[in-house]
Amino acid sequence: MIRHDSWLNSDELSKELMEFYMNEALENVGSVAIIDKDFRMVYINDKYADSLGIDKLKSLGKPVSEVIDNTNMTNVARTGHPELGVLYSRNGVNFIINKFPLTKDGEFMGIVGISTFQDDEKVASLRVRLDNLSKELNYYKEKNHRQNAAKYSIDDIISKNETMLHLKSLVYKVASTKSTVLISGESGTGKELFAHSLHALSNRSNMPFQRINCSTIPENLIESELFGYEKGSFTGALKEGKLGEFEVANGGTIMMDEVDSLPLALQSKLLRVLQEKEIRRIGGKETIDIDVRMIFTTNKDLLNMVNRGEFREDLYYRINVLNIAIPPLRERKEDIPGIVDRFIHKFNQELGMRVTGITSEAIKLLMSYSWPGNIRELENHIERAFIYSPGGMLGVEHFNLNNFVPVETSNEKAAVLNTDGRKLKDIVSEVEKKAIIEAMTKFSGNKKRAAEALGVDRSVFYEKMKKYEIT
Template structure:
């Protein structure tokens, strides 16, 4: 143990300019007997105790400063010092209190002499208990006496062999307990007596007696004895060894593989029947022969001589290529032989197994990929729809950012696709096969966010799961973590997150040990972080740590040229979720969509299209009538043509004429007419109904 293990970290410090009267009040208020005196830099310069105050009170000097009466000769300790070092002769025992300081002489703890005495007492008691436990675990009987022949130790085996209880033996003269132990003679002569036989009751024991020397003086004697009738047990063990040898031989015989054992010179000591049958020989007849006389192209004698194993080697035996392994047998650091095993009696068997392993490997890779799809990101950069100049540039930057491990901050209004970029960055990075863990910081209650992110240990709070629970950062180890709505995180949690980003380690709630994590952080928010910093709602140091690579996703109103492509892509997704199939958006409706300001961005566009599809009957295209009123309010009517007809009417007439011409070309066959127009048959029927055409 070290000083840091027993020191009290509750340390009271006061400056040297403190008036003694004020120091006394501090002592009384905090119920302490002393305090450490530190200078303006926090360095220890002295010690003041109640004794100093009492002496000052007796002399009516309580108006003096602490530095006038304090003890400046203070013996300090470092928290890394071993407690065992303090047991050596040292002036440490001349003091009643020992401040513990760091490398810059700043107090970090305190130890009293009582603490040291308690530790040393407990350690001595523990050592005595351990010594007694060791002696009681010894199979042989042990008797120990002091220099006067008084029994001081009598272990459990001695109790069993003598039939006497240690309580009744310890403290008595050894001759009164066991008259023929010979320990008195050892004490007088100081010479050991080894391998002495003597009778003990109805059995005979073998004993060793030795003097105990301390500073070249006889301090006692010890006798260790054993009932030699136990030798019969040894004989029984030998029989058991023989039985075990027979069992091992039977086990070798039961193996399907070919097995042979040779001695150090290469002579066969054992061969199982499987190998004998493979060679067409009786395995008993080959014992004693050199292995080269029995097995073709063998190297068993070489392995036995060199001690170098040969694993999975191809050997030609009886016109077949076999896969064999040769392992040296080592005993007490010396090679005494070798064992050979034929893993495959024919190389064809190995090739069949290789094919099977290859199949299993492909299956494993498939399941690993499926698991990656579940744990990893769902979207790639191909999933991000947009051909506008801003989106193309943004995707180019994001692809470059994905190649590194730096933190990425994704900014943008709600509904612009920040999470899509987070998924795409993860899937384009080297952490592709690691997990992508997603956390919405705004959705988790403030009092649960810390345990959600960093996990907790067992017993951290009431209701904590047994064994604790890993946090999101631990689950994301080796991969990425997406912290959405980072701007909604409290200042307290911001400080803890900053430490994780700096130290690359987390500490569970209720835990004491930091846990290293290898996680890439991708954060996102729709809030103005710089404005929050000015208001004091967001830490500036955390912002700089997050803002290493920043991606500002433009709102939909700034990239309206992407609306047609987005609409087409979203409709494909919506069509798979609804029973009604819509082919696209009419030009009139698209004009309205292009004019709208889109405060909800892409998410709002998807919702409006989904609403339109669900409210449509049999129409093939989304028209202005299918759009919500809020969009149509902003729509401005276009100038009509010279004949006063709107563009929609012109397009309707054109569409009618195209249908008539297609029906004429198809001879009235509606399916062929739909093929000519390049539209789906159901859409063709919808258009016939729309224009009231009946053919």
């Protein structure tokens, strides 16, 4: 039989155990401090002393204000009431503190203060930290992927379009110069292909080719990614410091993708790099000479952004020294058969299939579509056709016709007009066509309602639909 009363009867044991329990309790309830009626430290637990980084024994007897900052004890002393649930923050951690008056025979003897983590706040701040970490992780994952991706060469740019051939000859011409190049064009038109070719054909081809996507890199990382930092320049910085992309790419090429999404503050820093050809690491004193070929890409109308005050004008002129403006696929449909052939070859290898070609009807179908996602979209459709095809020829039946709504997808795209060397008539036609397609999409192909919405006669509407071959 267990005898519960055995140790309770022993005074010695009970004292020792009670002391143990009291101590453990005081260490575990949180950070505990006790002061006497004159606000001098009487007790502080290990946990609290450690977190403050103070010598526990030396603190005893000292005025509380010298040991613990931002502690207000006077309220409790004056009122004799506890003060509960007061929030305060130390080193970025939020605490909740409770203070209780201690009395003996009704006389004020001192105060005990107990503070604990404020859980919700702690969880919230942990979540923010996790969010940031996972953003950073994704960024580095993507960066790693990009850096290991196979490089393209100029022969990968398939085209027989006149403008494109001209652009390709331009690449040969300027590859070995140090000129800054701006490659513009809608998404999926092959900007990256051009950037690679420029580097591969240059005398820098054995030096690094660094790619930075200004739109996916977290804003709090951009500066340190570009310029690097000296050791210990900010909390969270690596001990050894870090090289920025400019230094890593020194002697080679940097491609800054989607430069339009660079925050204004960094635009001015970038401008300085382009002008001075030197950088300074974060927290660094000296400047470092930089010899890199800069390639920028954008799918936005930068001049428009300049006019709206969203992009620095001086930077615009600095990066727009030499513009490679890649036309969208719908303006060079003659390229479709050649590119499709290339993709068939590619997917045969990648998927281990034996597709022998594509029927002329299927090519016709592909050429009737407007390809808002350009070559990348074409690539996706070919890949999907592979999945539906058993091998042999790709035919109309292997393409998902339901998804072939020939429309522009975003308003942003509709707003960007390529006016370079084009007649007003052609520009107006383009806008007209877009408007009709949009209205038809909006009203699910109801011509009457689409015509009404655009405020034109139905006969005029029909005529225009025929003219622009909208079905």
